[in-house]
Amino acid sequence: MSNWVLNHGLSALVIVVWLGINIFLFVYYFHFYEYNTEFYYTRQITGSALAWARAPAACLNFNCLLILLPVCRNLLSFLRGSCVCCRCSARKQLDKNITFHKLVAYMIALHTVIHIVAHLFNFERFNDSQQSTGQTLDAVLSRVGNNDSKWLNPIRSNETTPSYITFTTIAGLTGVIITLALIVMITSSTDTIRRSYFEVFWFTHHLFVIFFAGLVIHGIGRIVRQQTEESMEVHDFLFCQNRTADWGSIAECPIPTFRGGAPMTWKWVLAPMILYVFERLLRLYRSQQSVVITKTVVHPSKVLELQLQMKNFKMEVGQYIFINCPSISQLEWHPFTLTSAPEDDCFSVHIRSAGDWTDSMFETFGGDKFERLKQIQPRISVDGPFGTASEDAFHYEVSVLIGAGIGVTPFASVLKSIWYKYENSDAGLKTKKIYFFWICRETQAFEWFSDLLRSLESNMEQLGKPDFLNYKLFLTGWDSAQAVHFKVHFDKETDVVTGLKQKTHYGRPNWDKEFHLIAQAHPKTTIGVFLCGPQPLAKALEQCTNKYSEINPLGVHFHFNKENF
Incomplete structure (x- = not known):
């Protein structure tokens, strides 16, 4: 439980605060529109649907303020660099930016549904009231x-229908557009x-430009009305509401006047929109370098x-960049570590x-075509690092x-940097031990990386640090002919697959065993676990980090970190 708090406590706190603000905004604005006196006459037509429409609108403003921030990669990189003296548990919250982005998007979708359904009730009641010829x-x-x-x-004639209002007013038309975009x-x-x-995902996601443009002007039509302050001073609804026949004929009950509320959404989203524009301009500038x-x-395996x-x-080590090749696609940018x-x-x-896209990159730069194009080298644009x-x-x-x-x-990147640091006798390196696990399906996949490991093996031995790097390679896919070959050459001094002194393991790792051994070897130590791999593997590793971390604050603790793009 204590390790769960270390790994997820701050994330949980952020989510609780975010949910708390959403709940507060919803309750506050629901109460505001349900009980404030200037909306008394409005509620006589719409009922509680007014509050049910306006409360989620306030939550939509708040979440639309947040939705762009997690995808401002330069901002996140700046914050990570600025928080270098903070604890790792605080910095790694920035790595969950996409998860938070998705949560905010789901919240926007939820409040959009509530907002739309409530307004459907509002417009039906507006229409019914307009059609009525009585003195109610x-x-x-x-x-x-x-x-x-x-x-x-807003429906001011018997011939006007809710559908007509929906597709001819600013509020209605922009509402339809931003809903479809969402x-x-x-x-x-x-x-x-x-x-x-x-x-498909990449291009359709850029509909957010239309979404935000529609959002900003959605309230310009001022459909939601309230009694003006001047009218309330001379027209007391508590006295006049049951004397509609006297409205305009007695001094106590002049005909009430109404006005629309000022648009508020732009005040919420203007700052993140400006921030995101600067983000895009910075990316554009760098892409032109x-x-x-x-x-x-x-390399083998089409790498x-x-x-x-x-x-x-x-x-810095482990960072990633986005690459664009205009000769393949003018608009597509793909992340690579x-x-x-x-x-x-x-x-x-x-x-x-x-x-x-990657097939085209391989054909363009990895084959005979690139040899022919050396005189006219295809252009590459880079954005990053992040x-x-x-x-x-x-x-x-x-x-x-x-x-x-x-x-x-x-x-x-990490292992190469370690080699440089030890070669330069970098005594400031905090890391004293690295465990490296690599899981592959094909033997060919090991070939391009084995040279680096072989170099690290020999160099660490020369530096008197043979135990600094403990690595295990796992091969999960092989055929019967390969199995026989592995068996015949099993007694060789170096591994038959990689040529390394460390022998390749066949099958998947037993993570319980591995974590148990690491925990025993390093008592009273905080250990960082870093994964770049699929989600099912992440779940298994996260379970192990919790299982083998001790409750004692002075015991061994595993901190789990996963790469997210």
Whole structure:
């Protein structure tokens, strides 16, 4: 339980505060519109539907203020750098930005549904009141101000229908547009579409521009009306509400006048919109900087390595960049973890061919076509770098790095940087031990990374630190012919798959066993666990971090961190 609090306590507190603000805003504005006297006559037509429409509108303003902040990557990287002296548990909240972005989106969807349903009731009641020819209070109120701007009922003639109002007024039309935009954005953000049709998700998500534009002008029509202050001073609704026949004929009951409330949404969303515009301008500026491709390497398993140089490019271990290749697609930007170390002369990425865009990148830069195009080199644009959880790998005395497949890339950067630090006798390095696990399906996938591990093996031995790096490679897929080959060469001094001294393990890791051994080897230690891999693996590892952390504050504690893009 104590480790759960360490890993998730701050996140839980953020969620509780966020939910608390939503509940407060909903209750406060529901009470405001349900009981305030200036809305008394409005409620005579709409009933409680007025409060049910306006309370979620206030929550929508608050959540629309938040929705853009988690996707301002430069802001998050700046905050991560500014919080370098904060505890890792505080900094890693920034790595949950996409999760929070989704939660805010779901809250926006919930309040949108409540807001729309309540307004449907409002417009039906407005229509019924307008159609009434009697002297009931709601019918009389519907006829007030029909020939001027002091009306209460937006449906001001018997021929006007709620549908007509919906598609001809600013409030109605923008409401339809932003609702459709929200539906498309949310449905195209499901895991199935995002993973299988990333371009669909990417392009439809930019409907947020239309969503925010419609949101800002949604209240300009001032559909929700209230009695004016001047009218309330001379027209006491407690006295006049039952004397509608005397309205305008006696001094105590002049005809009431009404006005619409001023639009408020722009006050909530203006600051994050400006911030996001600056974010996009900064990305645009960086994307125009010249990027030089110094080297391309084709690795097994259709993995392409690009070594790049860019003026004033500064990085930290484990960070990632976005890459665009205009000759493939003018608009598509894809994230890739940097596999180089900050000490390298250039920065590099490894791109696995696993989709239309990556296939095109592999063909363009990894084959004969690139040899032919060397004189006219395809242009590359880079945006970044941006911070991730792996930046904190050096903030622990013991770090556990776990990569699945191409998910090894952030840890290539970490391991390279360690080599440089020890080569330069960096005594300030806090990390004393690293455990590295790499899980792959194919033997070929190990080839491009085994050179780095082999170099680390020999260099750590020369530096007198042979136990600094403990690594285990796991092969989860092989055929019968390979199995026989592994068995025959099992007694060789080096591994038959990688050529390393550490032998490859076959099958999946027993995480309970691994965590138990690590916990025994490092009592009274805070250990950072870093994963770049699929969600099911993340759940299993998170369970182990909680299981093998001690309740005693001075005991061993595992802090779980997962890469998120």
